[in-house]
Amino acid sequence: MGEKGKVCVTGAGGYVASWLIKLLLSDGYTVHGTVRNPGDDKNAHLKSLENAPEKLKLFKADLLDFDSILAAVKGCDGVFHVACPVPSSSVPNPEVELVAPALEGTLNVLKACSEEKVKRVVVVSSAAAFMMKPNLADDQVMDETCWSDKEYCKKTNNWYCYSKTVAESEAWEYAKKTGLDVVTLLPTLVIGPMLQQAVNASSLALIKILKEGFEEMENTLRKIVDVRDVAGGLKLVYEKPEAEGRYICMAHMVKTQDMVEILRGIYPYYKYPKSFKEAKKTSKVSSEKLQKLGWKYRPVEETLVDSVESYKQAGLLDS
Numbered sequence: 377m378g379e380k381g382k383v384c385v386t387g388a389g390g391y392v393a394s395w396l397i398k399l400l401l402s403d404g405y406t407v408h409g410t411v412r413n414p415g416d417d418k419n420a421h422l423k424s425l426e427n428a429p430e431k432l433k434l435f436k437a438d439l440l441d442f443d444s445i446l447a448a449v450k451g452c453d454g455v456f457h458v459a460c461p462v463p464s465s466s467v468p469n470p471e472v473e474l475v476a477p478a479l480e481g482t483l484n485v486l487k488a489c490s491e492e493k494v495k496r497v498v499v500v501s502s503a504a505a506f507m508m509k510p511n512l513a514d515d516q517v518m519d520e521t522c523w524s525d526k527e528y529c530k531k532t533n534n535w536y537c538y539s540k541t542v543a544e545s546e547a548w549e550y551a552k553k554t555g556l557d558v559v560t561l562l563p564t565l566v567i568g569p570m571l572q573q574a575v576n577a578s579s580l581a582l583i584k585i586l587k588e589g590f591e592e593m594e595n596t597l598r599k600i601v602d603v604r605d606v607a608g609g610l611k612l613v614y615e616k617p618e619a620e621g622r623y624i625c626m627a628h629m630v631k632t633q634d635m636v637e638i639l640r641g642i643y644p645y646y647k648y649p650k651s652f653k654e655a656k657k658t659s660k661v662s663s664e665k666l667q668k669l670g671w672k673y674r675p676v677e678e679t680l681v682d683s684v685e686s687y688k689q690a691g692l693l694d695s
């Protein structure tokens with residue numbers, strides 16, 4: 377394990393960031409992690425990661441406080457901007473709770489990177505930034521040229537999608553203006569085991585399928601990716617000099633009913649949805665660009681089983 381230099385990861389205690397930090401630390405990186413409350417129990421898991429005592433330093437920082445971000449970025453070769461509010465239900469004041477931290481937060485991180493002459497910034501965007509458009513043709517395959525329609529996001533009250541779309545498009549404007557080396561990764565629905573205690577929004581989506589006993593559920597074509605493979609994708613686009621632009625990060629397209637049948641075969645006793653109705657939208661997604669860069673992902677069964685085992689361990693599901 378060689379020395380890999382120093383990188384900053386924003387939102388260190390979150391679901392995706394925790395796996396990224398675990399991977400970076402095990403690979404020899406020194407990591408500056410930003411958290412809003414370093415003393416909070418929800419960040420306790422970070423301290424027990426391999427190599428954390430010597431190589432992980434936590435910084436108290438809020439995305440809306442430029443100086444706090446600058447202090448964490450200081451001396452880093454690279455930055456992974458992961459932090460962003462990801463709500464599990466609608467929020468009363470989306471402009472303040474979602475749009476401001478996503479947009480101003482991203483610009484604060486990028487400005488700090490320019491000031492500190494960071495070599496590359498990897499910004500975590502989302503499928504939310506390319507999938508939300510009206511009149512999608514059936515079976516349309518979406519790739520990195522696609523963008524969500526901002527007005528449509530607002531009109532349909534998809535404020536999370538709006539916040540991710542404006543944050544990513546402004547990040548590209550900033551990169552064009554300043555020449556900062558920015559790469560974005562756009563994961564689809566992220567599932568897989570949790571390292572953190574507090575359950576995050578995308579894990580909650582799967583937990584609900586296992587325990588709510590819905591009468592009927594739409595048989596959506598889900599686009600999923602394992603959180604460990606997202607961490608791998610982030611490290612890959614950071615390390616590969618030839619990486620450029622946007623990268624969709626998706627491993628499997630699987631219908632909800634097929635996902636449930638895989639789980640039911642292994643865990644027959646959960647309260648799965650009782651019936652399914654066919655979904656109208658069948659658009660597809662391609663992550664060929666990331667695969668061509670060398671990205672690998674694990675089988676869907678492994679992701680589903682490891683997710684359930686992690687929810688059981690956290691007491692979120694019965695054993």
Ligand SMILES: NC(=O)c1ccc[n+]([C@@H]2O[C@H](COP(=O)([O-])OP(=O)(O)OC[C@H]3O[C@@H](n4cnc5c(N)ncnc54)[C@H](OP(=O)(O)O)[C@@H]3O)[C@@H](O)[C@H]2O)c1
Nearest residue numbers: 387390391392412438439459460461502563565566576578
């Ligand atoms: N999970 C998915 O399915 C998925 C899919 C595509 C993209 N993404 C993107 O992946 C990234 C991580 O998401 P996640 O699933 O890991 O969610 P998460 O567990 O909720 O993590 C979000 C992190 O952002 C931090 N944060 C929020 N507002 C902040 C602020 N004002 N200042 C500083 N930190 C702030 C949170 O810190 P606190 O702990 O202090 O609240 C938390 O650590 C996000 O950019 C998200 O949009 C996620």
